[in-house]
Amino acid sequence: xxxxxxxxxxxxxxxxxxxxxxxxxxxxxxxxxxxxxxxxxxxxxxxxxxxxxxxxxxxxxxxxxxxxxxxxxxxxxxxxxxxxxxxxxxxxxxxxxxxxxxxxxxxxxxxxxxxxxxxxxxxxxxxxxxxxxxxxxxxxxxxxxxxxxxxxxxxxxxxxxxxxxxxxxxxxxxxxxxxxxxxxxxxxxxxxxxxxxxxxxxxxxxxxxxxxxxxxxxx
Amino acid sequence: xxxxxxxxxxxxxxxxxxxxxxxxxxxxxxxxxxxxxxxxxxxxxxxxxxxxxxxxxxxxxxxxxxxxxxxxxxxxxxxxxxxxxxxxxxxxxxxxxxxxxxxxxxxxxxxxxxxxxxxxxxxxxxxxxxxxxxxxxxxxxxxxxxxxxxxxxxxxxxxxxxxxxxxxxxxxxxxxxxxxxxxxxxxxxxxxxxxxxxxxxxxxxxxxxxxxxxxxxxxxxxxxxxxxxxxxxxxxxxxxxxxxxxxxxxxxxxxxxxxxxxxxxxxxxxxxxxxxxxxxxxxxxxxxxxxxxxxxxxxxxxxxxxxxxxxxxxxxxxxxxxxxxxxxxxxxxxxxxxxxxxxxxxxxxxxxxxxxxxxxxxxxxxxxxxxxxxxxxxxxxxxxxxxxxxxxxxxxxxxx
Numbered sequence: 342x343x344x345x346x347x348x349x350x351x352x353x354x355x356x357x358x359x360x361x362x363x364x365x366x367x368x369x370x371x372x373x374x375x376x377x378x379x380x381x382x383x384x385x386x387x388x389x390x391x392x393x394x395x396x397x398x399x400x401x402x403x404x405x406x407x408x409x410x411x412x413x414x415x416x417x418x419x420x421x422x423x424x425x426x427x428x429x430x431x432x433x434x435x436x437x438x439x440x441x442x443x444x445x446x447x448x449x450x451x452x453x454x455x456x457x458x459x460x461x462x463x464x465x466x467x468x469x470x471x472x473x474x475x476x477x478x479x480x481x482x483x484x485x486x487x488x489x490x491x492x493x494x495x496x497x498x499x500x501x502x503x504x505x506x507x508x509x510x511x512x513x514x515x516x517x518x519x520x521x522x523x524x525x526x527x528x529x530x531x532x533x534x535x536x537x538x539x540x541x542x543x544x545x546x547x548x549x550x551x552x553x554x555x556x557x558x559x560x
Numbered sequence: 561x562x563x564x565x566x567x568x569x570x571x572x573x574x575x576x577x578x579x580x581x582x583x584x585x586x587x588x589x590x591x592x593x594x595x596x597x598x599x600x601x602x603x604x605x606x607x608x609x610x611x612x613x614x615x616x617x618x619x620x621x622x623x624x625x626x627x628x629x630x631x632x633x634x635x636x637x638x639x640x641x642x643x644x645x646x647x648x649x650x651x652x653x654x655x656x657x658x659x660x661x662x663x664x665x666x667x668x669x670x671x672x673x674x675x676x677x678x679x680x681x682x683x684x685x686x687x688x689x690x691x692x693x694x695x696x697x698x699x700x701x702x703x704x705x706x707x708x709x710x711x712x713x714x715x716x717x718x719x720x721x722x723x724x725x726x727x728x729x730x731x732x733x734x735x736x737x738x739x740x741x742x743x744x745x746x747x748x749x750x751x752x753x754x755x756x757x758x759x760x761x762x763x764x765x766x767x768x769x770x771x772x773x774x775x776x777x778x779x780x781x782x783x784x785x786x787x788x789x790x791x792x793x794x795x796x797x798x799x800x801x802x803x804x805x806x807x808x809x810x811x812x813x814x815x816x817x818x819x820x821x822x823x824x825x826x827x828x829x830x831x832x833x834x835x836x837x838x839x840x841x842x843x844x845x846x847x848x849x850x851x852x853x854x855x856x857x858x859x860x861x862x863x864x865x866x867x868x869x870x871x872x873x874x875x876x877x878x879x880x881x882x883x884x885x886x887x888x889x890x891x892x893x894x895x896x897x898x899x900x901x902x903x904x905x906x907x908x909x910x911x912x913x914x915x916x917x918x919x920x921x922x923x924x925x926x927x928x929x930x931x932x933x934x935x936x937x938x939x940x941x942x943x944x945x946x947x948x949x950x951x952x953x954x955x956x957x958x959x960x
Contacts, residue, residue: 475893479856
């Protein structure tokens with residue numbers, strides 16, 4: 342089944358680039374089931390296009406005219422079946438990235454990502470998983486720096502030792518598959534750890550996160 | 561009165577070295593006359609100062625005597641004047657006393673226009689003085705208190721001034737006419753304002769617009785200068801280059817530079833923290849060795865000796881990977897926790913058998929393992945031919 346994707350990005354050239362690269366991938370022997378069903382260059386346009394085309398995944402630029410990527414996320418927050426958002430940005434600033442993920446994005450990749458990685462990230466977001474680039478893993482480790490909670494403790498403000506371990510391996514550049522092999526766990530288990538981290542990131546009241554959110558008037 | 565004790569000791573020192581002529585004291589309030597006289601007579605300077613003050617206020621004799629003393633004495637022996645933070649206040653107090661003494665003397669002698677004129681005038685003068693007394697420089701931390709004190713000071717000063725002038729005007733009987741004139745002036749000014757307001761408003765707006773335009777122009781010029789020096793130069797280089805790898809390298813370096821400029825990551829001069837230093841080093845290795853370096857840093861610390869050691873070993877490891885692993889990407893992860901610095905350098909390239917490295921290849925053993933070991937740290941090298949290499953560096957943090 343093809344993944345229907347809407348590309349929200351204000352630079353036409355970059356949109357064209359993504360389209361071309363993903364198209365090129367599809368011609369290779371490995372068929373990548375991604376179809377770009379719509380494009381938008383601003384917040385209002387994005388909301389309209391997403392409502393009209395009902396994509397599975399939205400590739401969302403963090404910096405967007407008319408309120409930024411977060412304005413788009415807000416518009417779909419209360420919907421029963423919102424599309425899944427994957428944030429895409431040239432910004433490496435921790436607060437930008439943390440803010441968009443806290444607003445509901447299922448992951449974050451930088452624009453230097455290559456086509457195969459992007460296709461893989463889209464497929465994973467479509468499957469309900471979180472996508473952690475090494476950089477995002479680093480930001481999250483920074484934000485949750487300090488004590489590690491007991492494995493059974495569902496404390497939102499801490500990472501479990503295992504989650505911490507997984508994040509560090511992601512930051513070191515390992516893929517989920519590599520990590521599974523190293524920790525003798527299945528890829529599915531790694532994915533559930535990462536999703537748990539994403540949930541904690543989005544729900545935590547930890548003060549660094551709250552400070553970021555307050556600064557950006559997110560709360 | 562600890563302060564006086566210190567003054568006495570000083571006076572004693574001066575006394576031993578006393579010249580036959582009457583010399584003014586370096587430990588002075590006004591000109592040092594009272595201090596000098598006290599030295600000469602061998603009494604406490606405070607006694608002489610009190611005597612001068614009392615006789616000044618009661619009849620003005622003190623002022624005359626002080627002036628005479630200043631005339632007949634010689635300056636103190638050379639040497640830096642004693643600096644005391646209290647000096648300023650004492651001096652102001654002394655000047656105030658002298659002025660008061662002169663006024664009292666003038667009143668006694670009969671050179672006096674009458675209390676009803678002089679008291680309001682004095683109030684007005686004090687008001688002006690209070691308004692202009694500087695509060696001294698302050699740090700940003702207590703600027704709010706400073707502001708409050710300044711407001712209080714202004715209010716007190718202006719209040720005194722207005723009270724003085726008002727009272728003066730009412731006593732000289734001119735208040736009624738002043739009121740009428742003020743009314744007339746208000747009417748004229750109001751009329752003029754109504755007449756000229758639109759023109760004035762336009763003028764102010766034009767000035768504002770011009771200022772905004774100038775600021776915009778300056779900003780535009782700054783952005784243009786930066787883009788010219790960086791982006792345009794790189795684009796020209798890319799056009800002239802026919803090697804795709806070189807083009808990609810130039811574009812990557814430019815992207816990093818522009819990004820740090822746009823998002824404020826730029827550090828003027830040498831980086832001061834490990835985080836910034838790793839970022840700068842990664843960018844440099846990227847452009848020198850044609851490889852993408854994904855550097856993630858968690859935590860941070862100042863760039864001390866240990867951090868520099870780690871940085872050097874880290875750089876060597878990345879360069880090794882770039883040279884030998886045949887990859888286009890190296891992942892770097894640096895973590896700073898309470899006890900130690902940890903760094904991982906990973907590539908998914910060719911890999912090698914660490915045991916098979918010939919002894920004459922000193923790169924890894926000297927620049928990485930040896931360097932880290934000398935600083936009290938450890939290195940773990942894992943490599944499998946065909947699947948890649950990971951180097952782990954650990955260094956205890958220096959205690960601060």
